[in-house]
Amino acid sequence: MQHKTIIEPFRIKMVEPIYMSTEKERLNYLKEAKHNLFLLESRKVIVDLLTDSGTTAMSAEQWAGIMRGDESYAGAKSWERMRDAVSELTGYPHIIPTHQGRAGESILYSYLGGKGKVFISNTHFDTTRANIEYAGSTAIDCITEEGMQPSLDHPFKGNIDIKKLEDTIIQYGAENIGTVILTVTNNSGGGQPVSMQNAKDVRTICDKYNVLYILDCCRIAENAYFIAQREEAYKNVSYKAIAQEMFALADGAVMSAKKDALVNMGGFIALKSKEISNACTTTLIIKEGFVTYGGLSGRDMEAIAIGLDEVFDKDYLHYRITSTTYLGNKLLEMGVPIIRPVGGHAVYIDAKALYNHIPVHEYPGQALACDLYLKGGIRGCEIGSVMFGKYDENNNLIPAPMELVRLAIPRRVYTQSHIDYVIETFEEILKEKQNSKGIKITYEPKFLRHFTANFERV
Ligand code: F0G
Numbered sequence: 001m002q003h004k005t006i007i008e009p010f011r012i013k014m015v016e017p018i019y020m021s022t023e024k025e026r027l028n029y030l031k032e033a034k035h036n037l038f039l040l041e042s043r044k045v046i047v048d049l050l051t052d053s054g055t056t057a058m059s060a061e062q063w064a065g066i067m068r069g070d071e072s073y074a075g076a077k078s079w080e081r082m083r084d085a086v087s088e089l090t091g092y093p094h095i096i097p098t099h100q101g102r103a104g105e106s107i108l109y110s111y112l113g114g115k116g117k118v119f120i121s122n123t124h125f126d127t128t129r130a131n132i133e134y135a136g137s138t139a140i141d142c143i144t145e146e147g148m149q150p151s152l153d154h155p156f157k158g159n160i161d162i163k164k165l166e167d168t169i170i171q172y173g174a175e176n177i178g179t180v181i182l183t184v185t186n187n188s189g190g191g192q193p194v195s196m197q198n199a200k201d202v203r204t205i206c207d208k209y210n211v212l213y214i215l216d217c218c219r220i221a222e223n224a225y226f227i228a229q230r231e232e233a234y235k236n237v238s239y240k241a242i243a244q245e246m247f248a249l250a251d252g253a254v255m256s257a258k259k260d261a262l263v264n265m266g267g268f269i270a271l272k273s274k275e276i277s278n279a280c281t282t283t284l285i286i287k288e289g290f291v292t293y294g295g296l297s298g299r300d301m302e303a304i305a306i307g308l309d310e311v312f313d314k315d316y317l318h319y320r321i322t323s324t325t326y327l328g329n330k331l332l333e334m335g336v337p338i339i340r341p342v343g344g345h346a347v348y349i350d351a352k353a354l355y356n357h358i359p360v361h362e363y364p365g366q367a368l369a370c371d372l373y374l375k376g377g378i379r380g381c382e383i384g385s386v387m388f389g390k391y392d393e394n395n396n397l398i399p400a401p402m403e404l405v406r407l408a409i410p411r412r413v414y415t416q417s418h419i420d421y422v423i424e425t426f427e428e429i430l431k432e433k434q435n436s437k438g439i440k441i442t443y444e445p446k447f448l449r450h451f452t453a454n455f456e457r458v
Contacts, residue, residue, distance in 0.1 A: 006322045009315040010412060013060065018046055026374050034454035035370050035439060037379050046377030047418050048410070052345040054100075054258035054265060055410035059310055062262070062303040069299025074290060078298035078305070082268075085305040086255075089240070090217075090247040092270040094277035098288055099295030101218055101256025102127040104269040106134075107283045108254060111276065112178040112212065113137035120168050121181040121216075122147070122160035123188040126387055128181065128216065130447050137178055140168055147189050148401055150339045150350045155230040156195040157341075158186030158223075166205050174209035183216040184223040184246065188383060190404070191219070191324075191343025193226035196234060196246060203249045215250045217243075218259040221311040222344035225321050240312040252276070259345070262307030262411060266300050320344075323419065324409050330423045334430065345408055351384065352403040354429075355436060360385055362438025362458050365403040368429070370457075371436055372405070376425030380407045386441075387450045 021029070021044060033039040042048060048055070058066075070076040083095045098104040109131050113119065117137040124132065124139045132139040142164035146154040160182060169177055182202055184194045206213040224242035227234045234242055247253060251273065257266035271277045281291055288295040296304075310316065321344055328342030337353035355364035365384035372378045384403035392398055407422065443454040 038451050045379045048379050049407040050379045052408040056262045057412040062306045065302035065306045066299040069302045071298040076298045078301040079292040081305040082301035085308045090270045094271040096269040097294035098267040101267045104254040105131040107280045110135040111279050117178040118172045119178045122186045158192035158194040159198040162201045169209050177211045179212040179214045185219045185344045190339035190348045191346045193223045199249050213250045215253040217253040218256040221260040225317045257304045260311045261304045263303045266304045347407045349405040358438040360399045361397045366439040368405045375428045380405045
């Protein structure tokens with residue numbers, strides 16, 4: 001019999017209790033956290049959908065690996081296993097371990113960048129952009145027209161716009177391009193996949209202008225699942241083989257292992273070029289750690305090696321994407337505007353459309369994120385003008401292209417009833433939405449302001 005119900009393909013062996021707070025308690029918690037959900041203690045959260053990063057439940061095999069971790073300073077066995085796993089997957093000869101994704105970004109993009117350098121991506125993730133700008137370079141997003149329309153259905157809304165990419169290279173001069181970064185899936189653009197055809201087209205352009213091509217591959221297994229579903233030629237290709245083909249197209253990759261390597265901490269840079277690798281290694285030793293651990297414990301590296309294999313399991317990926325889609329489709333049926341189609345790791349609510357009575361400079365996304373916490377103890381994340389807004393010379397907000405709230409689903413952590421609870425909370429949000437008020441910023445730092453800014457209700 002072919003079952004309709006797709007179940008979590010695992011049993012739960014260890015549990016973590018959740019404190020069931022009341023709405024009254026949460027009103028106080030929110031005030032104490034200055035209406036910034038990043039400043040909230042996790043024990044005050046019921047369903048934590050802040051991020052899918054580092055929040056994975058590891059498998060019994062990974063925990064067993066943790067016990068085997070070799071903590072030698074140099075040449076640990078666990079490093080050999082991680083290096084071999086990354087090398088086998090990516091096909092790249094030079095592997096540099098880092099403690100998480102942004103450490104890799106900082107090392108690689110500060111080497112490739114500097115004043116006058118330009119980086120081009122489908123969409124730069126916030127830490128990627130911050131690392132690039134911090135090194136004095138410019139980051140330019142070249143998302144396609146389809147990718148910018150939240151309600152439009154399209155199989156590969158994560159694609160980079162090839163014409164814009166080429167025009168940008170010509171405009172700034174190929175010699176000034178730090179690198180092209182293809183982010184798969186495209187997190188800031190809605191967790192939307194990038195097609196293999198698009199990855200190939202980027203190769204063609206990078207060859208034409210002799211520009212470096214790097215993958216931000218932290219969700220490449222989820223991206224591979226979408227390629228197998230939506231790109232005819234890959235229907236019968238294994239998820240891992242799809243990922244390997246994509247790696248083969250690029251010159252290197254940066255990975256936050258906290259996503260598709262199914263671990264709580266870790267990352268790497270992987271490269272074809274020995275020269276770039278040597279330069280990165282020098283910074284690595286100064287800033288992160290020796291070349292065979294780069295800021296990671298032996299046990300972390302062990303868990304990464306195992307996670308990189310487990311993530312390509314076909315039942316796991318099927319369950320993973322199906323459960324995200326379940327949440328998204330239920331919200332759509334209720335009339336909650338979301339980015340369509342549903343992405344891989346998260347559902348993105350279009351807060352500008354849902355809270356159309358709140359102007360953009362009063363941050364409708366932040367208002368919705370706060371309401372979700374109040375009503376249900378659900379922690380999501382604003383991905384809009386709080387995260388990406390800038391100011392012009394008169395201190396007026398230049399808003400982000402979209403005002404979104406991301407509900408990111410941790411891997412292997414929540415069951416369907418947790419998700420049903422989230423869906424139920426949205427019934428209340430829809431009923432009460434006209435009463436929701438906007439948000440103003442009372443404190444903000446210069447970089448990555450969303451992490452530590454303070455807010456108040458208008
Ligand atoms: N690139 C992408 C596409 C990411 O989504 C992230 C992190 C990073 C790089 C940086 O990796 O956190 O290990 O330093 N994204 C998390 C998120 C934080 O919530 O989406 P990191």
